[in-house]
Amino acid sequence: MxxxxxxxxxxxxxxxxxxxxxxxxxxxxxxxxxxxxxxxxxxxxxxEPPEGRFRRPLAALMLTLVVLGDIVRSNNAVARIILRPGTRNRTSGFVRIPLDLRAPYGLAALACIITATPGTIWVEYDSAGNTVLLHILDLVDERVWIETIKERYEQRLIEVFE
Missing domain, CATH: 1.10.12 (Lyase 2-enoyl-coa Hydratase; Chain  A, domain 2)
Structure with missing residues (x-):
């Protein structure tokens, strides 16, 4: 019906x-x-939109606060890279991050978070391997980026959507 x-x-x-x-x-x-x-x-x-559940609103609120803080911090970092002449020799690059998150709305939220944060861009999602390819403006250590995405965003999104 x-x-x-x-x-x-x-x-x-x-x-x-x-x-x-x-x-x-x-x-x-x-x-x-x-x-x-x-x-x-x-x-x-x-x-036929996929079924999704929004669980744990407190976790979503905490994620929102973390994301807003990261956006402000990232804005400052990108502004320093652009405006300071001595920091133009930064290395940008691509990082492939394996994900545990599979909820479609969680993946969409993660894409929005990453793209809204200055200095990072969601480039590609590989559904077969459940990995995401990101472009990072100031890539120093790939391991740090993988841990940051998984611990700061993915774990909280799993709490909210799965």
């Missing part, structure tokens, strides 16, 4: 975005936004 409104939170979010973009809460805007939101969510249903 298919529910009439399969993702009510997504529908409400789309409606809220519609109303914000239109800068109006008139009855016409609400009705049109509601119809479009419901239609958009129903059109997404054939994609």
């Amino acid at each position: 298919t529910r009439w409104l399969p993702f009510p939170l997504l529908t409400a979010t789309l409606l809220a975005v519609w109303l914000i973009l239109n800068e109006s809460v008139s009855p016409g805007a609400v009705i049109l936004g509601g119809v479009l939101s419901i239609a958009a969510v129903r059109m997404l249903m054939p994609l």
Whole structure:
């Protein structure tokens, strides 16, 4: 049996975005936004999003704080690399990191975390070997990066999503 409104939170979010973009809460805007939101969510249903569970909100909050701190720290490090003339001889490179995380939403969150942190870019995910390839702006030691990703992010994401 298919529910009439399969993702009510997504529908409400789309409606809220519609109303914000239109800068109006008139009855016409609400009705049109509601119809479009419901239609958009129903059109997404054939994609069959993977089942996911969000567990341990406290762990998610701690992960958020860690990520925000790392983003600030990384911004400072990248700014120093760019602005100081003596630090231009840094070596950038690629690191392949083996993952234990398999939850699709956890992998998506990890991709967002890594890409949002200045100096790192998620390049490739190998689903067969469950590894991720990262480009690092200032690569000194590959082992440090592997441990950092696994301990700071992956373990917390496993707590939240698996």
